[in-house]
Amino acid sequence: MTKFADLNLDPKVLKAVETAGYETPTPIQAGAIPPTLEGRDVLGIAQTGTGKTAGFVLPMITLLGKGRARARMPRSLVLAPTRELAAQVAENFDTYAKGSRLSKALLIGGVSFKDQDRLIDRGVDVLIATPGRLLDHFERGKLMLTGVQIMVVDEADRMLDMGFIPDIERIFSLTPFTRQTLFFSATMAPEIERITNTFLSNPAKIEVARAATTNENITQGVVMLSGRKDRLVKDKRDLLRAMIEQEGDKCTSAIVFCNRKMDVDIAAKSLKKHGYNAEPIHGDLDQSKRMEVLAGFRDGSIKFLCASDVAARGLDIPDVSHVFNFDVPSHAEDYVHRIGRTGRAGKFGTALMICIPRDEKNLEDIERLVKHKIPRLDSPIKAAKPVEDKKADEAEKPKRTRRVRKPKQQADAPQTEAQPQQTQPDPQPKPQPQKREPRQNNTNRNRDNRGGGNRVVGMGNHMPDFIGKSFDERRGPIPEPTPEPEPEIVESKDSVETTDVVENTPDQAVSE
Numbered sequence: 001m002t003k004f005a006d007l008n009l010d011p012k013v014l015k016a017v018e019t020a021g022y023e024t025p026t027p028i029q030a031g032a033i034p035p036t037l038e039g040r041d042v043l044g045i046a047q048t049g050t051g052k053t054a055g056f057v058l059p060m061i062t063l064l065g066k067g068r069a070r071a072r073m074p075r076s077l078v079l080a081p082t083r084e085l086a087a088q089v090a091e092n093f094d095t096y097a098k099g100s101r102l103s104k105a106l107l108i109g110g111v112s113f114k115d116q117d118r119l120i121d122r123g124v125d126v127l128i129a130t131p132g133r134l135l136d137h138f139e140r141g142k143l144m145l146t147g148v149q150i151m152v153v154d155e156a157d158r159m160l161d162m163g164f165i166p167d168i169e170r171i172f173s174l175t176p177f178t179r180q181t182l183f184f185s186a187t188m189a190p191e192i193e194r195i196t197n198t199f200l201s202n203p204a205k206i207e208v209a210r211a212a213t214t215n216e217n218i219t220q221g222v223v224m225l226s227g228r229k230d231r232l233v234k235d236k237r238d239l240l241r242a243m244i245e246q247e248g249d250k251c252t253s254a255i256v257f258c259n260r261k262m263d264v265d266i267a268a269k270s271l272k273k274h275g276y277n278a279e280p281i282h283g284d285l286d287q288s289k290r291m292e293v294l295a296g297f298r299d300g301s302i303k304f305l306c307a308s309d310v311a312a313r314g315l316d317i318p319d320v321s322h323v324f325n326f327d328v329p330s331h332a333e334d335y336v337h338r339i340g341r342t343g344r345a346g347k348f349g350t351a352l353m354i355c356i357p358r359d360e361k362n363l364e365d366i367e368r369l370v371k372h373k374i375p376r377l378d379s380p381i382k383a384a385k386p387v388e389d390k391k392a393d394e395a396e397k398p399k400r401t402r403r404v405r406k407p408k409q410q411a412d413a414p415q416t417e418a419q420p421q422q423t424q425p426d427p428q429p430k431p432q433p434q435k436r437e438p439r440q441n442n443t444n445r446n447r448d449n450r451g452g453g454n455r456v457v458g459m460g461n462h463m464p465d466f467i468g469k470s471f472d473e474r475r476g477p478i479p480e481p482t483p484e485p486e487p488e489i490v491e492s493k494d495s496v497e498t499t500d501v502v503e504n505t506p507d508q509a510v511s512e
Contacts, residue, residue: 160191
């Protein structure tokens with residue numbers, strides 16, 4: 001069996017590994033460390049939780065033991081998809097580089113640029129960053145990547161899912177062609193394979209397990225939940241608590257995965273409301289809060305971690321006994337990474353999932369990817385009562401009766417036959433209000449009053465004569481226009497007088 005002492009690591013690194021309590025390397029470590037120390041490019045494919053981080057950290061510390069970093073020019077670069085994973089890589093360097101004088105810098109979002117610029121100006125041997133923050137420093141002119149000797153891309157498939165592939169390609173173009181490149185991933189998508197063929201030169205391919213396979217130490221199961229659509233969300237929360245209660249003392253610490261950030265907050269709030277020690281973690285939280293929650297989950301002060309997929313990749317959290325998938329992952333590869341948070345380092349774990357009808361297609365995609373059917377489990381919530389029991393319960397319940405108000409005479413004590421009923425003078429009857437007739441339109445009211453008050457419904461068989469006549473017949477003959485009278489001409493010796501005859505007006509003489 002291979003031991004760390006057989007891998008030609010630096011003695012200071014071996015001492016740090018021994019102090020950390022490790023003696024035997026994992027298969028991915030035993031396969032990746034020798035070619036890395038030889039200076040070759042490496043393509044590592046292994047299940048999550050198999051020690052890929054130490055597989056590149058240990059040889060990097062050995063290779064960077066000689067040399068000195070210059071200001072703003074890091075000697076090595078490690079790219080991680082999330083802040084938490086980048087911070088975890090930095091913790092590994094702190095653990096294994098105790099005996100060396102290597103310096104490191106962590107470039108992630110949520111931290112002041114000034115503090116990060118101060119570290120870069122001093123010169124760092126190892127630069128650990130997320131792609132976005134690294135390009136921000138480069139565009140500000142605070143960083144140069146021409147001195148990078150070793151470049152590592154961790155969780156490359158997660159980079160693809162988060163849309164970082166264009167940034168990765170740009171960062172590759174900013175580094176020297178002679179660099180040594182290490183690629184590590186749990187799955188191998190076609191896009192990742194294209195990048196490895198472009199930027200890796202004759203890599204040593206270490207594939208310790210088939211891509212997208214689950215750990216055999218993890219017990220899996222899924223509970224199918226159906227019901228009314230308006231109650232499914234609440235029923236899922238009730239089922240989650242019932243599943244936790246069913247596991248009992250075996251559930252020492254657990255991660256509850258949700259697809260949406262809003263559901264992460266709701267699930268954590270629901271668990272806390274029912275007495276569970278739970279906290280949420282997702283991308284919308286401040287970096288300080290996210291690190292605080294992770295630290296609390298690692299030291300055991302937080303028992304249940306409600307998380308989005310930000311905690312699904314690469315986070316090495318020891319002693320996670322259970323993983324609960326509150327939602328079925330939208331991408332089948334995410335299921336492999338989620339359940340990989342448990343059953344790490346040879347330990348056993350349990351991964352349970354809740355599936356509602358709309359997620360059945362995603363469940364089929366997962367089973368197609370992992371090449372086996374996930375066992376169906378019975379719901380820990382008691383089944384609904386039969387219809388007969390419900391009817392019996394309803395019969396036992398007292399029926400609600402409506403109280404009838406008795407008249408004043410019946411309210412008195414009842415009288416027997418032996419005691420004749422005393423006649424009392426009837427009280428003066430109250431005048432009853434007259435019923436108002438419904439308001440009618442004045443036109444209808446006048447129409448009803450015609451013809452003796454009988455309302456006319458229609459004309460019946462009678463039709464007035466004017467309806468059958470044409471328009472010209474109803475209008476009658478058109479009168480002929482009257483001719484205008486001709487003007488009267490009166491001749492005289494000196495002049496001719498012309499008189500216009502106007503109807504209903506006096507004659508007017510027109511003179512020259």
